[in-house]
Amino acid sequence: MYKFLEDTAGSYMTRTITTVTRETTIRELGDMFDRDDFNTYPVVENDEVIGIVTKFDVLKCFAFTPNQMLPRYSDLMNRTVADVMTSEFIYVRPDTKLTRVLQLMVEHRIRSLPVTDGDNRLVGIIAREDIVRALAAAAKD
Numbered sequence: 001m002y003k004f005l006e007d008t009a010g011s012y013m014t015r016t017i018t019t020v021t022r023e024t025t026i027r028e029l030g031d032m033f034d035r036d037d038f039n040t041y042p043v044v045e046n047d048e049v050i051g052i053v054t055k056f057d058v059l060k061c062f063a064f065t066p067n068q069m070l071p072r073y074s075d076l077m078n079r080t081v082a083d084v085m086t087s088e089f090i091y092v093r094p095d096t097k098l099t100r101v102l103q104l105m106v107e108h109r110i111r112s113l114p115v116t117d118g119d120n121r122l123v124g125i126i127a128r129e130d131i132v133r134a135l136a137a138a139a140k141d
Helices: 002-006 026-036 055-061 073-077 098-108 128-140
Strands: 040-045 048-054 112-116 122-127
Touching (some): 002 098, 048 112, 098 112, 098 128, 122 128
Antiparallel strands (some): 040 048, 112 122
């Protein structure tokens, strides 16, 4: 278990990352969520992470109160990631300890975090499954 205390995000992150842009439509994003079975995509512009978009962000598009006019479904599906993404997001660096990653995930109820370098360029993503894998590996030692 002590190995887990020393492990970092860089050791367990996924390095092959699927990203989206601000211009990606909600329809395209929905197809990506279905195809890839991901919950979050980093939003990238000029090689820099500018936000994240989650399934929850998409669901919020469809939440209306009785006082709102209900837009047409096709209008909602043609909205873009820029309309729904989270611009202020939590990220970690490759040298962030997994204990800190786990703490952030639990405190903020986050399923995955972008991993960025010093220039805010995306180098990976670390998900709950990666943390579970690290814990299992540490338990074997």
